[in-house]
Amino acid sequence: EKAWGAAERYPALFASPESVGGGPYDDKHVEDEFYWAAAELFITTKKPQYKKFLAASPYYLKLPPRLPESPEGGGIASPMTWQEVAALGTISLAIVPNALGEPALKMAREAIKDAADTYxxxxxxxxxxxxxxxxxxxxxxxxxxxxxxxxxxxxxxxxDLYGNKTYLDAVAAGMDYILGRNAMDQSYVTGYGSRPLRNPHHRFWAHQANDKYPPPPPGAVSGGPNSGLDDPYVKSVGLPGCAPEKCFADNIGSWTTNEVTINWNAPLAWAAAFLDEKGGGPQKVQPAAPARQSKGQPGNKTYKTETKTKHAPGMQ
Structure with missing residues (x-):
């Protein structure tokens, strides 16, 4: 509540757009952050001031299935990113016991269902x-x-809310894509799948660049295909002009297609736990062993894997 009060007192104080060593993650459109914060504070405190704020918000009990047109979203069929978080407020109101009342609860849950039907x-x-x-x-x-x-x-x-198996099957289909049923024939998760991710862009899991550093542990998900192709590596290996889901390279130098982040791994953990729960528990799957790679540098057009065979980028 102290943070809420400070944000109200200084509404024009934003994170700096300048940064060193990573993205600034600045955002001057914070109405969605206020909505999410109000939802969590109302659930926790039941104070009427937060309920009043929620009811007046344009995001109240909504969960649009598409992001607004923006450089980050661009009308993509997805409810949220690090910069668009209003959906998280509605999700909390739909699934966490609170004092909004049954009609509001029904509206929030129907918003989730409508988005799921779109997907x-x-x-x-x-x-x-x-x-x-x-x-x-x-x-x-x-x-x-x-x-x-x-x-x-x-x-x-x-x-979970409606019991329609179509939704469960869609979750499984999405995880199939992440684990290798995709245009790259590539698992985007380290340590899992027939062709697991080997070389995410990371400052410490940097064995491909320097064999004194460790390979990645199992369970890290790559950001995956990115039509932007903004890093030198993907430009150097002829990816410009690629079909959207072929715009990927499993190379430590490809920070636009092979980055890993905590806010990407979080939904992977959620989806994996969900499917594990619905599937009856763990099946004692042994993660794939990390690749043994020779010393190399980001930007190399080819590199060696444990089989000592050269591969095109993204085709390990």
């Missing part, structure tokens, strides 16, 4: 059966896998 409809039209499309532009965004994983949360919640 199921999209899945039925996609060649790789994924509950995600990229909006009017048709270009894979930075961290495209995270948009898919966020959709799996909505689908999983819809299954």
């Amino acid at each position: 199921v409809e999209i899945l039925q039209k996609r060649g790789y059966r994924i509950p995600l499309d990229y909006g009017k532009a048709g270009k894979a965004p930075w961290g495209s896998n995270s948009f898919l994983l966020n959709n799996l949360i909505v689908l999983g919640l819809a299954y």
